[in-house]
Amino acid sequence: MNLLNNELLDSFIRIQKALYSLMKEDADRAGLTVVQLKALYKIHRSPNTGLRELAASLKLTNSTMSGVVDRLVSSGLLEREISTADRRAITLKLTEDGEQKLQEATGDDSSFTKRIMEITKMDPEDKDHLLRIHQQIMTILTTKEENHS
């Protein structure tokens, strides 16, 4: 049996890739990477956030986040300042350019936004069923195994 060639697995991978492709379409339009777009989006919604908070919300490590932020600052899309309250911390907010890029990516032409809206309109019963089965799968995937010894 080919473990890596499983109908269910493939289904999850396909959707994962499709979602990423849509985000990439938006990001490309604005000359951004997907993770850069996500970062701008998050900071736009929570200005003056710190690095750790941002990293946590995007499920990245601080070191990865630090690099992403650094490149966004270099490109002039992000403003990074030392927090006055805690001189170890930084505060992040978009520059004018950053706001504009974000708008380019997430505006009316956004493929991702449109499709997510479509999916939101899905039959609630189907959605509940889906989430329920996903939960079953998550339980199987994350349950600590018993010892057969």
Place this chain on the structure above:
Amino acid sequence: MNLLNNELLDSFIRIQKALYSLMKEDADRAGLTVVQLKALYKIHRSPNTGLRELAASLKLTNSTMSGVVDRLVSSGLLEREISTADRRAITLKLTEDGEQKLQEATGDDSSFTKRIMEITKMDPEDKDHLLRIHQQIMTILTTKEENHS
């Protein structure tokens, strides 16, 4: 509305991460990376395969695959030879060490294998329903949008 904080989206991301964690557990046990483990697994099942074929089956570009293979050859887990039939092509097969590492990762202790087996035993009706809804979502995600102009 926070597009990146969607119940369904999060559900997919969670499962994706859980699957990856399980594979990583197996890979770590053998001192491999996840993609290295996948590569060894595929080559074990289809010895003497070429680079392009391997890249396609793992949904990676040739350039990425080339690097992964190169590091596996350097670690002595993979044998790379020039094909006698086509001198442009290479043939790949596991070394003794490679076979052993693969066994370490996918043997009886494999978390991934166990869980996939568990999932396979899922209620067929639930599984069908899941695949059907996934298909609906895929259709939404990949359908070319109509012009409202």
Place this chain on the structure above:
DNA sequence: CATAAATAGTTGGTATGCGAACTATTAACA
């Protein structure tokens, strides 16, 4: 208060992962 411990970010090293440009070989065709 002074030192230890915790916290916020950064940096260095390695491994994906991609696209583009490249080499070498084989196939196609004028």
Place this chain on the structure above:
DNA sequence: TGTTAATAGTTCGCATACCAACTATTTATG
């Protein structure tokens, strides 16, 4: 047959992405 196409891999530059080690600052504790 000889030039052009296509094909198989590799290499380069860049951006994630992780961990471990580091600096700087703040908090906790003797």
